[in-house]
Amino acid sequence: xxxxxxxxxxxxxxxxxxxxRRISSVELTKLYLSRLEKYGAAYGAVVTILHDRALRExxxxxxxxxxxxxxxPLHGVxxxxxxxxxxxxxxxxxxxxxxxxxxxxxxxxxxxxLKEAGAVLCAKLAMVELAGGFGYNDADxxxxxxxxxxxxxNYWSGGSSSGPGASVAAGLVGFAIGSxxxxxxxxxxxxxxxxxxxxxxxxxxxxxxxxxxxxxxxLGPMCRSAxxxxxxxxxxxxxxxxxxxSRTEPFPNVRGRKPKIAIVKNATAKTMPAIAKNFNxxxxxxxxxxxxxTGVTLPKGPYGAVFGAIFNGxxxxxxxxxxxxxxxxxxxxxxxxxxxxxxxxxLAVDYVDGMRRRAILNEALTRxxxxxDAIVYPTLPTxxxxxxxxxxxxxxxxxxxxxxxxxPGNLAGLPSVSVPNGFGEHGLxxxxxxxxxxxxxxQITQIAKAYQARTRFHLQHPALHVE
Amino acid sequence: xxxxxxxxxxxxxxxLLAAAPPSPPPGAAAPAATPTPAPNKHQxxxxxxxxxxxxxxxxxxLTDKQLEDIASGIDYNLRVGNRVNPQGTALKNWxxxxxxxxxxx
Numbered sequence: 001x002x003x004x005x006x007x008x009x010x011x012x013x014x015x016x017x018x019x020x021r022r023i024s025s026v027e028l029t030k031l032y033l034s035r036l037e038k039y040g041a042a043y044g045a046v047v048t049i050l051h052d053r054a055l056r057e058x059x060x061x062x063x064x065x066x067x068x069x070x071x072x073p074l075h076g077v078x079x080x081x082x083x084x085x086x087x088x089x090x091x092x093x094x095x096x097x098x099x100x101x102x103x104x105x106x107x108x109x110x111x112x113x114l115k116e117a118g119a120v121l122c123a124k125l126a127m128v129e130l131a132g133g134f135g136y137n138d139a140d141x142x143x144x145x146x147x148x149x150x151x152x153x154n155y156w157s158g159g160s161s162s163g164p165g166a167s168v169a170a171g172l173v174g175f176a177i178g179s180x181x182x183x184x185x186x187x188x189x190x191x192x193x194x195x196x197x198x199x200x201x202x203x204x205x206x207x208x209x210x211x212x213x214x215x216x217x218x219l220g221p222m223c224r225s226a227x228x229x230x231x232x233x234x235x236x237x238x239x240x241x242x243x244x245x246s247r248t249e250p251f252p253n254v255r256g257r258k259p260k261i262a263i264v265k266n267a268t269a270k271t272m273p274a275i276a277k278n279f280n281x282x283x284x285x286x287x288x289x290x291x292x293x294t295g296v297t298l299p300k301g302p303y304g305a306v307f308g309a310i311f312n313g314x315x316x317x318x319x320x321x322x323x324x325x326x327x328x329x330x331x332x333x334x335x336x337x338x339x340x341x342x343x344x345x346x347l348a349v350d351y352v353d354g355m356r357r358r359a360i361l362n363e364a365l366t367r368x369x370x371x372x373d374a375i376v377y378p379t380l381p382t383x384x385x386x387x388x389x390x391x392x393x394x395x396x397x398x399x400x401x402x403x404x405x406x407x408p409g410n411l412a413g414l415p416s417v418s419v420p421n422g423f424g425e426h427g428l429x430x431x432x433x434x435x436x437x438x439x440x441x442x443q444i445t446q447i448a449k450a451y452q453a454r455t456r457f458h459l460q461h462p463a464l465h466v467e
Numbered sequence: 468x469x470x471x472x473x474x475x476x477x478x479x480x481x482x483l484l485a486a487a488p489p490s491p492p493p494g495a496a497a498p499a500a501t502p503t504p505a506p507n508k509h510q511x512x513x514x515x516x517x518x519x520x521x522x523x524x525x526x527x528x529l530t531d532k533q534l535e536d537i538a539s540g541i542d543y544n545l546r547v548g549n550r551v552n553p554q555g556t557a558l559k560n561w562x563x564x565x566x567x568x569x570x571x572x
Contacts, residue, residue, distance in 0.1 A: 201570050215565070249572060305550035312544050326526035338533050341525070342540030345518040350548030355564035357551050413570040438570045
């Protein structure tokens with residue numbers, strides 16, 4: 001196996017190689033550290049490489065293995081985290097210049113859990129500043145520069161988990177942890193052609209993570225396969241006393257019957273032609289092992305408005321100190337420099353009304369989804385946006401740019417997975433999304449795994465360039 | 468909570484119940500954690516302009532253009548609020564908020 005083949009293997013395969021002593025964790029860690037050094041900056045993917053910590057953890061993993069202890073499928077596998085997670089040994093910058101020297105002397109719960117699983121932390125990965133909280137409108141919205149998709153450096157990697165998406169796609173880590181408030185795992189998963197899993201709200205502790213919107217922030221895996229996403233989620237999930245919203249819940253699965261999936265009406269009405277073509281082909285594949293119901297309509301919103309009203313209040317509160325300090329001016333994106341003031345000026349009554357409306361919408365959506373294991377849709381209506389052009393000018397008029405299912409799913413805290421399902425304009429990857437019922441992550445990843453067993457899109461990887 | 472809601476719902480005068488609110492236009496109140504369409508060109512309200520002017524207390528170096536953009540964003544958010552509960556008619560008195568948000572088992 002070449003080093004290139006190793007670098008692009010999925011985490012489960014890497015864990016098996018380590019367990020069988022075909023490669024040591026130290027060797028694999030050194031490979032990924034060198035790739036992070038070589039390619040990380042070219043894709044705006046990395047903030048801090050943790051050489052010492054990574055090698056220390058890798059040696060410990062190898063030592064345990066030598067003594068006969070294997071902690072699980074991620075034992076010895078190198079990974080990276082979005083730089084909004086606290087980790088000892090590096091600053092936690094939140095992607096934003098005002099916080100570039102911020103240091104926490106503890107590990108986030110997710111990092112602790114992955115250490116317990118034997119995984120090796122290699123890097124703090126780039127992200128859109130403040131996870132996009134202040135309303136950026138172009139790719140250059142991080143103090144580390146624009147994130148770029150490894151499939152074409154002239155195009156954005158997506159955000160706000162830009163570094164996790166690009167690093168996984170470029171084979172710079174075995175897997176990564178991203179976060180999503182509304183699209184921040186799903187968007188880079190689609191734009192980078194990786195398998196991203198947004199868990200149910202509460203499945204994973206956020207202790208040690210930057211808060212953006214308490215009632216919607218979630219942490220989840222970004223991987224090179226759906227089976228990886230399932231394994232990583234299992235390792236990081238569960239109740240944590242430090243995050244009262246976190247819960248230990250079972251992972252119900254689809255067994256002994258065909259999964260039942262729903263295709264929403266007009267799913268491809270506002271998509272690029274290649275997105276529609278790939279989606280229709282994906283539905284054909286899904287039809288071979290799922291019962292498919294087409295033309296499904298979900299309860300009417302206004303989801304976007306409700307999400308926005310709640311978001312504004314929580315974001316302004318989370319970053320009140322930054323906003324009132326006037327240090328927004330240090331942010332990279334010109335939109336972000338004033339975005340904090342825009343949310344700061346929102347009304348409390350709108351926030352409360354948003355939370356009242358949310359209860360009604362969530363109840364209706366839960367009822368509508370009850371008959372299905374998954375709602376299936378194109379992750380995004382377009383391929384990645386070009387770097388250097390405002391998002392709203394990238395594909396003007398023709399495509400909405402909206403994530404049609406983003407606000408409904410995130411308002412209700414529902415899980416969703418995005419897997420690569422082909423390529424579109426400019427040779428860029430496209431994504432297929434499956435949104436599940438609450439706590440149904442294994443149901444949707446089981447379907448995604450079966451899809452990946454019948455396709456090869458997740459096995460393709462980009463030819464990389466150095467700056 | 469459901470008991471109180473049921474009681475109040477039953478007690479309410481049905482003819483006074485409002486119709487469902489209209490759906491927002493595409494791109495409305497887009498989430499800020501993902502790329503967002505710019506607010507439409509719109510007459511900025513005096514309230515939004517007044518709120519925006521207050522932001523100079525935090526950064527005296529904000530330019531007039533930036534203040535105008537802030538006012539535009541505040542105005543947009545106020546209109547988003549109107550879509551959540553148009554003219555106070557969509558939500559009913561007894562519709563309680565998700566105060567502690569949890570996804571039920």
